[in-house]
Amino acid sequence: MTDLSKRLTEGVAASDGEGAVLAGVPHSAAMGMRLISAEGGEAILMLPYSDELVGDITTGVLGGGAITALLDTCCGASVFACKTKDILSTATLDLRIDYMRPATPGKDVYAHAECYRITRSVAFVRALAWTEGRDRPVATASAAFIVDRKREAGG
């Protein structure tokens, strides 16, 4: 496990499924999100299907907002996963989500985010969420984050 994975999942004893619970992020932990990997500016998260997060009881499809929260978390994790070690915190500036198809009821939702450009202050990220396979996306996201770094000596 990388340093980042440890930081985001600290306090979790043993995982009872795929990945580790995001204990460092209370809302994500409450939703049951799990961190699968975070390295080299990329992150993969999984949101286990849960009756609690259903937005349409006639179909059992998860609420669109649950996908939003998953993608936002995944995008943020990919920024932390950038090779630069001095990132203290990030905050979402903006996030655009395109909802392509409903998440398949009963299936876990996966998300993959890639931080493709990071400057001193800003990180640019794109992400994808899917249930049936990456070629059948549930949603895509594009986001910008403000990055707070450790202050340099004399800077």
Added chain:
Amino acid sequence: MTEPGARSELLDSLSASIPYIRFLGLIFERRGDEITALMPYKPDLIGNALLPALHGGATGAFLEITAVMQLVSDTALKDMAAAGGKQPENYAPVMPRPIDITFDYLRSGKSLDTYARAIVQRRGRRVANVRIEAWQEERSKLIATAHGNFLLTSDRS
């Protein structure tokens, strides 16, 4: 903020029946045709425990659901007027679904109650364009805004 008459039976029954709305703990009130949504603070909504700050995903979901509830409420009021002022029995309006949404995060959300209202900028036959605003202590200090398109019809393929 709850006053008699501000609660709507339709919105109450919808929010009680949708698990994700219960999970977030959202409350909706209607005055005239305007919905005000409330997301009471709870620790489960926090994204950054050090600041602390609300999770951008929780705020985003709140904005999205506020738009959906405003659109459903508008549909219901229209259907009621068409039915002679009464809500038809076992009334189940089509739930609008987001096509795309852009969220702008203006300030970090504090560990306080959050409010939101949606402005329907255009409602067509199939698509509605909505702008949503969220704030905490002061209406003029928005913590987040969003704008998006919602599909109003049930067919999607």
